[in-house]
Amino acid sequence: MQGLSIDSVNQSFADREVLSSVYLNCKIGEVVGLLGRNGSGKSTLLKIIFGSVKANFKYLNINNKVYEKGYLSKNLSYLPQDNFIPGKISILQAINTFCKRGHAELKQIEFVASNLNTRFYNLSGGERRFMECLLMIYSDMEYILLDEPFSQLSPLWIEELKKHINKAKADKGFIITDHYYKSILDVSDRIVLLHNKCNYNIDNEDDLVTHGYLPGFKA
Amino acid sequence: MSIGLLKKSLTVYKPIFLWNVLVSLLTSIFFILNGFKEPGIYSFALFIKFIGWLFSIAIYFMFYQSTTYYFKNQGIGFKKIMTNLVLYDLIVFIGILIVSSTCRDFLSTVLTNLLQTGKY
Numbered sequence: 001m002q003g004l005s006i007d008s009v010n011q012s013f014a015d016r017e018v019l020s021s022v023y024l025n026c027k028i029g030e031v032v033g034l035l036g037r038n039g040s041g042k043s044t045l046l047k048i049i050f051g052s053v054k055a056n057f058k059y060l061n062i063n064n065k066v067y068e069k070g071y072l073s074k075n076l077s078y079l080p081q082d083n084f085i086p087g088k089i090s091i092l093q094a095i096n097t098f099c100k101r102g103h104a105e106l107k108q109i110e111f112v113a114s115n116l117n118t119r120f121y122n123l124s125g126g127e128r129r130f131m132e133c134l135l136m137i138y139s140d141m142e143y144i145l146l147d148e149p150f151s152q153l154s155p156l157w158i159e160e161l162k163k164h165i166n167k168a169k170a171d172k173g174f175i176i177t178d179h180y181y182k183s184i185l186d187v188s189d190r191i192v193l194l195h196n197k198c199n200y201n202i203d204n205e206d207d208l209v210t211h212g213y214l215p216g217f218k219a
Numbered sequence: 220m221s222i223g224l225l226k227k228s229l230t231v232y233k234p235i236f237l238w239n240v241l242v243s244l245l246t247s248i249f250f251i252l253n254g255f256k257e258p259g260i261y262s263f264a265l266f267i268k269f270i271g272w273l274f275s276i277a278i279y280f281m282f283y284q285s286t287t288y289y290f291k292n293q294g295i296g297f298k299k300i301m302t303n304l305v306l307y308d309l310i311v312f313i314g315i316l317i318v319s320s321t322c323r324d325f326l327s328t329v330l331t332n333l334l335q336t337g338k339y
Contacts, residue, residue, distance in 0.1 A: 052291060074294035084288035086231050097227075098292065139292070 003027040004076070004143045004173060006049050007059040011041065018044055019055075020197040026173040028142060031165060033188030034177040035202070035213055040194040042177040043081065046145045049175070050078040062143065070143075077141040081148050083128055085135070087121030094120070094135055102138035102168075109134065109164075126152045133161055137168050144168075146176045150183050162187045181208070224295065224303050231286050232304065235275045239308040242271030246312070247319045251326045268312065272305055 005025035011018050018041040026032045036042045047053035049060060051069025060066065062073045070076040077098070085094055091112060095103050106112050111127070112134065120128055129152045136144055150158045158180070165174060165187050178184050185191065191202035195211050208214045229236055249264035279301065290300060319326055 050291070052287065069296070071291040071294055072296070077292050078288060080288050082284070084285070084292070086286060086289060088230060136292075 002063050004049070004063075004070075004175075005061050006045075007061075008057055009045065009048060009055055010057045011044055011048060011053075011055045017197055019048075019194075022194070022197070022199050024049075024175070024192060024199060026143060026175050028171060028173050029169055030190065031169055031174040031176060031188045033184040033191045034175060034194065035181055035184060035191060035208065036177075036194035037213060041197070042194055043147050045194065046078065046147050046175065046177065050076060050145055052078075075141050076143045076145065077136045077139040078145040079133060079136040079147055079149055081151070083120075083132065085120050085128075085132055088119060090117050090119050091131060092116045094131075098135045098139045101140050105167075106134060106138045126154065126157070129153060130157050130161070134164060137161070137164050137172075142171070143173045144175070146174065146178075148178045149176060150178045150180045158183055181213075221303060224299070225307055227290070227293075228300055228304055231289065232279065232282065232300070234282075235278045235304060236308070238278060239271060239275055239304070240311060242268060242274075243308070243312040243315050246271075247315045248330065250316060251319050251323055251330060272308075275304065275308075276301065 003025055004027075005023070007023050009019050009022040009024075018039075022041075022045060024032070024034070024045065034042050034045070044053060048055045048058055049070050051067070051071045060068070060070060062070065062075060065073070067073050071078070089097075095106055095112075095116075099106055107116070111130065115123070115127075115131075120131070123131060129149075133146065133149045133153075136146060136149075149161060153161065162183065165176070168174075176184060176188065185205070193200045193202050193208065193211055193213055195213065200207070200211055202208060202211075205214070209216045246264045246268050249260050249267075252260075279297070287297075290296070
């Protein structure tokens with residue numbers, strides 16, 4: 001079956017175990033929201049999938065092929081928490097690098113169209129983040145990992161990003177993590193919570209309270 | 220070897236490329252002064268070149284945090300970037316050696332004069 005899945009993820013830092021037998025999958029046309037408290041291993045899990053962090057153990061399968069590092073599949077994009085596009089590069093150059101197929105859609109976006117020749121170091125922090133998010137959403141890869149895409153963004157741009165994710169998901173699979181959990185609930189088809197080193201499927205907001213992600217649980 | 224990757228690498232890793240060219244120029248001075256007649260000297264020159272490449276890896280890791288995802292998002296990892304940079308550097312190095320051995324007499328005169336001017 002076509003899709004991205006990672007199974008039996010075990011990861012520890014020094015003596016502290018962060019992830020234990022974690023499983024996560026994502027299909028084309030699906031947005032998977034990944035929630036969890038600070039330090040629960042959300043970013044680590046995304047980095048393990050992408051291949052920039054080596055797990056103690058994992059089994060990664062992308063479109064029926066096993067990979068040691070996800071990025072080697074050339075079918076996986078990852079938006080890290082920090083800026084990753086060198087400042088010297090212009091928006092147009094970045095579009096030509098990452099979005100050979102989706103460049104027309106990107107150039108229709110007002111902000112992109114009016115800043116095509118602007119270099120990344122001339123953009124503000126929020127503008128840079130917005131642009132990097134768009135580049136990953138419209139990248140040529142089938143699976144997109146977004147680590148805190150909504151941070152640093154104004155509410156208007158958060159809404160616009162959600163619109164673009166919904167538009168692009170027709171032929172892509174997304175795994176998104178962020179602390180703006182309401183935005184994650186809005187945009188996701190399925191929610192997975194990382195808690196106590198394990199993954200839990202979440203059906204509604206009450207489950208988030210039950211598992212201790214949101215305040216208000218009384219035993 | 221990919222010219223496309225070289226262009227991308229040059230945008231981001233210009234300091235590595237410049238460093239390697241500097242080391243190549245320094246190494247070629249040994250060849251100009253002593254030619255290929257003294258194995259000890261050119262072994263030492265090649266050793267310097269090798270150390271230069273190790274330093275390029277160190278320079279790569281100085282830029283690692285800000286550049287690694289730019290390349291990994293294109294499916295390009297550390298090994299591919301460094302192999303490409305070293306291979307192109309070898310071509311530049313061989314080019315410098317060919318030019319310096321062709322113009323050896325001229326360069327050795329200029330270098331000797333420069334060294335003597337520095338001395339007095």
